[in-house]
Amino acid sequence: MTIAYDYDLIVIGSGPSGRRAAVQASKFGRSVLVIERQAQVGGVSVHTGTIPSKTLRETILNLTGWRERGIYGHNYCVKKSIDAQDLSTRLIKTIQGEVEVLEHQFARNDIVVVHGVARFLDRHTLSISGEEGTEQRVRGRAIVIAVGSVPHRPAYVPFDDAHIIDSDGMTRLTCLPRSLTVIGGGVIGIEYATIFSALGVRVTIVDQREHVLEFMDHETIEEFVHQLRDRGVNFRLGSTVESIVIEAEQPVAILEGGRRVRADLLLYTGGRQGATDALNLEAAGLTADARGRLTVDPITFQTEIPNIYAAGDVIGFPALASTSMEQGRIAACHACGQPVPPAPKFFPYGIYAVPEISTVGLSEEETRARKIPYETGIARFRETSRGVIMGKTEGFLKLVVALEGHRLLGVHIVGEGATELIHIGQAVLNFAGSVEYFIEATFNYPTFAEAYKIAALDVWNRITPRDPVEGISPAVSPPESAPRRATRRPNGHGARKKTS
Numbered sequence: 001m002t003i004a005y006d007y008d009l010i011v012i013g014s015g016p017s018g019r020r021a022a023v024q025a026s027k028f029g030r031s032v033l034v035i036e037r038q039a040q041v042g043g044v045s046v047h048t049g050t051i052p053s054k055t056l057r058e059t060i061l062n063l064t065g066w067r068e069r070g071i072y073g074h075n076y077c078v079k080k081s082i083d084a085q086d087l088s089t090r091l092i093k094t095i096q097g098e099v100e101v102l103e104h105q106f107a108r109n110d111i112v113v114v115h116g117v118a119r120f121l122d123r124h125t126l127s128i129s130g131e132e133g134t135e136q137r138v139r140g141r142a143i144v145i146a147v148g149s150v151p152h153r154p155a156y157v158p159f160d161d162a163h164i165i166d167s168d169g170m171t172r173l174t175c176l177p178r179s180l181t182v183i184g185g186g187v188i189g190i191e192y193a194t195i196f197s198a199l200g201v202r203v204t205i206v207d208q209r210e211h212v213l214e215f216m217d218h219e220t221i222e223e224f225v226h227q228l229r230d231r232g233v234n235f236r237l238g239s240t241v242e243s244i245v246i247e248a249e250q251p252v253a254i255l256e257g258g259r260r261v262r263a264d265l266l267l268y269t270g271g272r273q274g275a276t277d278a279l280n281l282e283a284a285g286l287t288a289d290a291r292g293r294l295t296v297d298p299i300t301f302q303t304e305i306p307n308i309y310a311a312g313d314v315i316g317f318p319a320l321a322s323t324s325m326e327q328g329r330i331a332a333c334h335a336c337g338q339p340v341p342p343a344p345k346f347f348p349y350g351i352y353a354v355p356e357i358s359t360v361g362l363s364e365e366e367t368r369a370r371k372i373p374y375e376t377g378i379a380r381f382r383e384t385s386r387g388v389i390m391g392k393t394e395g396f397l398k399l400v401v402a403l404e405g406h407r408l409l410g411v412h413i414v415g416e417g418a419t420e421l422i423h424i425g426q427a428v429l430n431f432a433g434s435v436e437y438f439i440e441a442t443f444n445y446p447t448f449a450e451a452y453k454i455a456a457l458d459v460w461n462r463i464t465p466r467d468p469v470e471g472i473s474p475a476v477s478p479p480e481s482a483p484r485r486a487t488r489r490p491n492g493h494g495a496r497k498k499t500s
């Protein structure tokens, strides 16, 4: 008996993972349906997450004149008084632009889009509930769950979407606060805290952990936090929030030990959870974990039910738009019986804080934990002519390099353009290159990319053996495998032993 399917592939969700899965399957000549519960396509990425937060950042940096302050002083500004309307004008335009691009892309690729909430009836059948109470059934040979995530809203936080909000609320502000408390020093919290601090808002960041962005290279984060403290951002680290109340129209976070943090607005960014509630997963033979996430095969993105795939935020870490897109595409390749492209070993992390941070590969802490003998090299943006021209003297680029073969292990950057600059390091890492690449390559001048060369020379001067005659280095760079002790850094970082 042959089973009739309406579509070769049904994708639930039109965010980065769903979109890439749909387009890839269509390019293989398959019939594709995308089900989206919101009125417009694009997902969290376009409507409440990546694009809105990056647009708000761009608007604030432009209107405040932030990027020019290194040259013209701290009081320089482009627009004296900035209000919520200034922020929303550009936001609406950008989101609309993104939606149009997506709609054209779906139309060009003959992808059918239906708006409604999808739920499983069995492992091949979905019911779609439309806004006006309509219901339709569709059957797919394969299904990709690309439903993404929603902000985690713990019961103890009295969200009112006016004084106490989650990250979705940041895109709907009708007036700007003078002070802001951010609960959660993860990526979302840090991005919004620093963007609003650039606007002149007094910001306090509260996190139960001792460090913000704990997964990042610690020295890089120290540099970042130092810059934030310098411009008045307050940190309450190692502090758990016990309760939140509203007093005189202001939210007050009460911390363990009784300390109180008061502001005009409180943003809660204590993580996200998979948006699987409406899916009726049991009907498909699937279960989600306590945070609504699904488990998949890391190579194919297949769930335990072979014709059902999951990609993007719904499968958890790293929960990035960038990685979600690739996961969706790989899932579609497998579902269409095509070879599955291997995921590159290293992907970058870009944090659009002010200043930007970006990282790829191993941190110093991870390198030590793996007992790899290593050395680091640092360049400060003020050492690059580009940095001086642009008044961007606070940036910092750090390379982590294995002593054996001088292999590049990690790159960590804080400063203007970090999220673009990181891709040079990413390419060298994924091609298993060594620090010599940066030394031998000619870079455009003046550029921030020059920082790679400066940091590479910083490492190389210390890891290449010296000529027995004091101060004269050998002409060639013999690879050395033996761990060595680092000497004092020329940039004032002090002596550090870089062996495991």
Ligand SMILES: Cc1cc2nc3c(=O)[nH]c(=O)nc-3n(C[C@H](O)[C@H](O)[C@H](O)COP(=O)(O)OP(=O)(O)OC[C@H]3O[C@@H](n4cnc5c(N)ncnc54)[C@H](O)[C@@H]3O)c2cc1C
Pocket: 012, 013, 014, 015, 016, 017, 018, 035, 036, 037, 038, 042, 043, 044, 045, 046, 048, 049, 050, 051, 053, 054, 116, 117, 118, 119, 146, 147, 148, 149, 167, 188, 275, 278, 279, 311, 312, 313, 314, 319, 320, 321, 322, 323, 324, 350, 352
């Ligand atoms: C504030 C913020 C900033 C971010 N910044 C960045 C960044 O700078 N860079 C980066 O790489 N990542 C960033 N991210 C993360 C990024 O947005 C997510 O990783 C990405 O959107 C996940 O894509 P996705 O395809 O899994 O799902 P989503 O984008 O979440 O889309 C899922 C879609 O599925 C739909 N859906 C859900 N359930 C159903 C259902 N039952 N039926 C029909 N449709 C359904 C939803 O309506 C939604 O449109 C940010 C996130 C946030 C919140």
Ligand SMILES: NC(=O)c1ccc[n+]([C@@H]2O[C@H](COP(=O)([O-])OP(=O)(O)OC[C@H]3O[C@@H](n4cnc5c(N)ncnc54)[C@H](O)[C@@H]3O)[C@@H](O)[C@H]2O)c1
Pocket: 183, 184, 185, 186, 187, 188, 189, 191, 206, 207, 208, 209, 213, 239, 240, 241, 269, 270, 271, 272, 318, 319, 320, 349, 350, 351, 352
């Ligand atoms: N630029 C980017 O790539 C980007 C930007 C934004 C979001 N994202 C994605 O979104 C995901 C979610 O980000 P997030 O920042 O919401 O979550 P997160 O899990 O990264 O961080 C949450 C933080 O909140 C703290 N916290 C939780 N409850 C607390 C409490 N009661 N008191 C004090 N501190 C508390 C935690 O210790 C943690 O540090 C990230 O994993 C990331 O992948 C990526």
